[in-house]
Amino acid sequence: xxxxxxxxxxxxxxxxxxxxxxxxxxxxxxxxxxxxxxxxxxxxxxxxxxxxxxxxxxxxxxxxxxxxxxxxxxxxxxxxxxxxxxxxxxxxxxxxxxxxxxxxxxxxxxxxxxxxxxxxxxxxxxxxxxxxxxxxxxxxxxxxxxxxxxxxxxxxxxxxxxxxxxxxxxxxxxxxxxxxxxxxxxxxxxxxxxxxxxxxxxxxxxxxxxxxxxxxxxxxxxxxxxxxxxxxxxxxxxxxxxxxxxxxxxxxxxxxxxxxxxxxxxxxxxxxxxxxxxxxxxxxxxxxxxxxxxxxxxxxxxxxxxxxxxxxxxxxxxxxxxxxxxxxxxxxxxxxxxxxxxxxxxxxxxxxxxxxxxxxxxxxxxxxxxxxxxxxxxxxxxxxxxxxxxxxxxxxxxxxxxxxxxxxxxxxxxxxxxxxxxxxxxxxxxxxxxxxxxxxxxxxxxxxxxxxxxxxxxxxxxxxxxxxxxxxxxxxxxxxxxxxxxxxxxxxxxxxxxxxxxxxxxxxxxxxxxxxxxxxxxxxxxxxxxxxxxxxxxxxxxxxxxxxxxxxxxxxxxxxxxxxxxxxxxxxxxxxxxxxxxxxxxxxxxxxxxxxxxxxxxxxxxxxxxxxxxxxxxxxxxxxxxxxxxxxxxxxxxxxxxxxxxxxxxxxxxxxxxxxxxxxxxxxxxxxxxxxxxxxxxxxxxxxxxxxxxxxxxxxxxxxxxxxxxxxxxxxxxxxxxxxxxxxxxxxxxxxxxxxxxxxxxxxxxxxxxxxxxxxxxxxxx
Amino acid sequence: xxxxxxxxxxxxxxxxxxxxxxxxxxxxxxxxxxxxxxxxxxxxxxxxxxxxxxxxxxxxxxxxxxxxxxxxxxxxxxxxxxxxxxxxxxxxxxxxxxxxxxxxxxxxxxxxxxxxxxxxxxxxxxxxxxxxxxxxxxxxxxxxxxxxxxxxxxxxxxxx
Numbered sequence: 001x002x003x004x005x006x007x008x009x010x011x012x013x014x015x016x017x018x019x020x021x022x023x024x025x026x027x028x029x030x031x032x033x034x035x036x037x038x039x040x041x042x043x044x045x046x047x048x049x050x051x052x053x054x055x056x057x058x059x060x061x062x063x064x065x066x067x068x069x070x071x072x073x074x075x076x077x078x079x080x081x082x083x084x085x086x087x088x089x090x091x092x093x094x095x096x097x098x099x100x101x102x103x104x105x106x107x108x109x110x111x112x113x114x115x116x117x118x119x120x121x122x123x124x125x126x127x128x129x130x131x132x133x134x135x136x137x138x139x140x141x142x143x144x145x146x147x148x149x150x151x152x153x154x155x156x157x158x159x160x161x162x163x164x165x166x167x168x169x170x171x172x173x174x175x176x177x178x179x180x181x182x183x184x185x186x187x188x189x190x191x192x193x194x195x196x197x198x199x200x201x202x203x204x205x206x207x208x209x210x211x212x213x214x215x216x217x218x219x220x221x222x223x224x225x226x227x228x229x230x231x232x233x234x235x236x237x238x239x240x241x242x243x244x245x246x247x248x249x250x251x252x253x254x255x256x257x258x259x260x261x262x263x264x265x266x267x268x269x270x271x272x273x274x275x276x277x278x279x280x281x282x283x284x285x286x287x288x289x290x291x292x293x294x295x296x297x298x299x300x301x302x303x304x305x306x307x308x309x310x311x312x313x314x315x316x317x318x319x320x321x322x323x324x325x326x327x328x329x330x331x332x333x334x335x336x337x338x339x340x341x342x343x344x345x346x347x348x349x350x351x352x353x354x355x356x357x358x359x360x361x362x363x364x365x366x367x368x369x370x371x372x373x374x375x376x377x378x379x380x381x382x383x384x385x386x387x388x389x390x391x392x393x394x395x396x397x398x399x400x401x402x403x404x405x406x407x408x409x410x411x412x413x414x415x416x417x418x419x420x421x422x423x424x425x426x427x428x429x430x431x432x433x434x435x436x437x438x439x440x441x442x443x444x445x446x447x448x449x450x451x452x453x454x455x456x457x458x459x460x461x462x463x464x465x466x467x468x469x470x471x472x473x474x475x476x477x478x479x480x481x482x483x484x485x486x487x488x489x490x491x492x493x494x495x496x497x498x499x500x501x502x503x504x505x506x507x508x509x510x511x512x513x514x515x516x517x518x519x520x521x522x523x524x525x526x527x528x529x530x531x532x533x534x535x536x537x538x539x540x541x542x543x544x545x546x547x548x549x550x551x552x553x554x555x556x557x558x559x560x561x562x563x564x565x566x567x568x569x570x571x572x573x574x575x576x577x578x579x580x581x582x583x584x585x586x587x588x589x590x591x592x593x594x595x596x597x598x599x600x601x602x603x604x605x606x607x608x609x610x611x612x613x614x615x616x617x618x619x620x621x622x623x624x625x626x627x628x629x630x631x632x633x634x635x636x637x638x639x640x641x642x643x644x645x646x647x648x649x650x651x652x653x654x655x656x657x658x659x660x661x662x663x664x665x666x667x668x669x670x671x672x673x674x675x676x677x678x679x680x681x682x683x684x685x686x687x688x689x690x691x692x693x694x695x696x697x698x699x700x701x702x703x704x705x706x707x708x709x710x711x712x713x714x715x716x717x718x719x720x721x722x723x724x725x726x727x728x729x730x731x732x733x734x735x736x737x738x739x740x741x742x743x744x745x746x747x748x749x750x751x752x753x754x755x756x757x758x759x760x761x762x763x764x765x766x
Numbered sequence: 767x768x769x770x771x772x773x774x775x776x777x778x779x780x781x782x783x784x785x786x787x788x789x790x791x792x793x794x795x796x797x798x799x800x801x802x803x804x805x806x807x808x809x810x811x812x813x814x815x816x817x818x819x820x821x822x823x824x825x826x827x828x829x830x831x832x833x834x835x836x837x838x839x840x841x842x843x844x845x846x847x848x849x850x851x852x853x854x855x856x857x858x859x860x861x862x863x864x865x866x867x868x869x870x871x872x873x874x875x876x877x878x879x880x881x882x883x884x885x886x887x888x889x890x891x892x893x894x895x896x897x898x899x900x901x902x903x904x905x906x907x908x909x910x911x912x913x914x915x916x917x918x919x920x921x922x923x924x925x926x
Binding site: 237245246257282309311314382383385464671674675701712 | 783786787790793794795797798799800801802803804805806807809810812839840841843844852854857858861862863864865866867868869870871872873874877895896897899900901902903904905906907908909910911912913
């Protein structure tokens, strides 16, 4: 399974052994997105034409379709690597390597290649790539890592191809390469003014050796034409016309529809079920028990129902009666955890990291503030409920999966079902929302396990209720904070006593996924005395990485508490927050993941300036400021709120200042910021997962509400262009939102929200 | 037997459970998967289609209640001109231009709600848009762009 290392490492481990990669590469069949049914690999390669790597068709409207098998041209296409194919007919195809979950990488990553290749975007058709570690390296959607990890290799892929086209042109004209210039998909002879298109050069370039990328000069940022512009999503035309794109849209010949019912209390197993009566129901083809195992991220016990339609499967699942065995099931209750955590965090915990003498500094402080912050478990709630299509046929398993970690599927399925990895073929599909939920492949292994027992392709479909109740949750948290300011109003000490969960029956020193509450990611390097303490509790409720794992909660706790301290010191919060950053400098080893206070200061000042920080606000209105650095991005946000005397909160405006090095796509980048702000507010407002006897109490959107259009604030985004390499935008705009809003509510009302969601304190977002 | 007129074509369904929601008839029986399953309870709007021109949640409408009636789905929002060339609805055009979608999953439902709104109110203001669109959830938070795109489409229709 993929996993994040807790702390500062943001890259899920999706590495697979080389022999596994080889087996996947030699797998037999692919599925054609155009719904023509499975093709042989040979046919498929002919169809898409990219040598050595089959690609699913997904062509931009207005572009010619790729040559079909019937019309494949005799001339050799130019395909210097897995990303680029240029055909003599002028077709330029660029492969998008990573899963598209709404973060925009199916557009942005190909843009990076197109920039260095010097083609006009309108000339390019984008296809979703095969799953192939050898050709594409790690393929996953997580940690906002697609951009930083692929920035260099994709530029190189484009630059190498362009260099070969220039070489081909120089040879054709018998001139030096220096007198050839590439522009908009053609090479210009700067002496004669002659022009050859990339299509005309394709066959000649295909015969040249591929040069070492190290020897190829990449473009300078100031010469970019495409990167930084407003480029709309490559799938937009298909999305707005309802063409099949997503996991749920897949259909294989003779396909049946499956449901899988698990114990409401996580990990409970099946004693018995009324399978015989379920099998009698209309449309039901089969029903059977799957034993499953103990691993949270693997195949769990449950009952599969196979039917001729989704509705008949759902209806049969409603009639299913299961007697569960709760011996190994989760039994936690949220209210018990809250009581336990409140008491525990008041006591001395295990010191995980510290600096200076926090006890002495608090004793010597002029003002001391102690506060208990808590936030709930939350679910991912992607709009597309979990689903997967699988077909086990002639010993081969074909899996069509909306997964954020498609490279992890074959090892998981092989290990679970005892199939050779070489007999498993995985196709990645556009995903109707990830947010970290689909870093887990539990629903994929369920589909495979069901398909393994059925002599037809099956599509497993979860209900919304199942999606909410069988997630891998962002864990709730508890922080008992103590801070001290001295006579000059300087923040001298901060202590945080936390609850850090570990997976029950596993290593107590290892926090659950995304749940390292005692990481000490405070981002205030000037505080001289610090102590971060953990009280470790076991947890059987599955924990997972939820958008901006760790940061999404740490930012709220710390950026709220820093504001409490500036209020206690009677100081302006902008000045106080900037003071915590100290001098502009790069801490640690000057890696992108190390905190750079210069960038923090710049975005904080910009957000304040653009929001006109400190302007007089009428009664009932307030401004709140916050900052957080996560996923390599620096974000400061100012929220402006109006609070009615009935505690109805209107978030009127959110001003965002961002530094992600360079913004690669204005369209997708701003969309991510607006989405993150909205997501942050949605979560802050009223989302909470509770559980009793190890079973989740929420189901559909009536009990787990998402923000709707009328409550969305005006969002303004301002970009700092810095000299640093571009980083991702799926996550880092989210963490500062919650503290910006709760700090603004404090400014408007004098009330400090310390419990989330804020509906628990009687505040309602309107 | 159930008969429907879907996007201008007559469709017949033999041997179908009359309680089957229109959503699953479209997706599983008629192979039109543009209309999306989000909640199954009429709470999110992902499954919005037009029934005789009005926006409804297809996940909550039994097929028996749609018998003999006219349905428009996202697949039928664009029109073909006399030369057979597909002409986007102004909303589809605006959606693409403003780069509304993130994950895109809810957008078919958003578009169908927006199309029904413009049918009734060709030039809605922000409040009218918000109240007409409040039944459609976008988990990715594209509301700002949806609003902008509806205004753009309304202007385009007014000037055409």
